[in-house]
């Protein structure tokens with residue numbers, strides 16, 4: 660692909676050949692955040708721009724806050740893979756993908772520098788305003804692909820984004836004791852938990868059995884919304900945080 664004018668004014672352009680048309684000319688209504696999971700920014704950029712990799716994203720945010728655009732927003736970048744949110748499975752057609760340079764879990768979850776997060780906030784605000792994207796549709800890759808993906812990880816500062824008006828967030832309820840549900844449990848409370856997660860958007864079967872899938876979705880939820888403890892066990896802090904998020908959704912009426 661030849662070069663193109665960036666959609667975000669502050670972006671440099673490094674075209675990636677890995678893209679196609681958005682299905683049904685979808686306008687993006689999700690912003691999907693990733694970490695690269697690589698310690699070398701240059702290696703990550705090379706991967707995202709080489710045809711063999713078959714992966715790309717619309718944007719790449721360096722640790723120092725520089726932003727690179729790799730695919731025009733009008734086109735479908737290849738970052739989400741097999742994924743699901745609120746009944747939709749072609750998340751690439753519906754989203755703007757942002758890769759954030761960070762070593763991630765393989766590197767022991769390094770902090771995201773302030774300059775990088777400031778750039779992510781500015782980029783999300785710009786895309787969000789241009790497309791009218793709802794706050795609750797600024798998501799983690801792990802939200803749309805639980806178990807399979809863990810990025811951008813539990814160290815990603817969703818609370819800081821929320822302070823800047825980006826994303827849907829409530830202060831997580833503190834981890835404490837109390838009743839909890841875990842793998843192997845079954846019954847109405849498990850069904851209620853599954854229903855709440857499904858209503859929020861996660862891909863979860865409402866069976867009343869605390870399955871491997873349920874455990875994975877609970878862990879994905881914790882990674883984004885209750886990052887102090889990511890263990891896939893639905894303790895009261897997890898359930899109360901989920902309940903508070905749901906009741907603060909604009910579509911919850």
Ligand SMILES: [Zn+2]
Nearest residue numbers: 693694800810
């Ligand atoms: Zn990802």
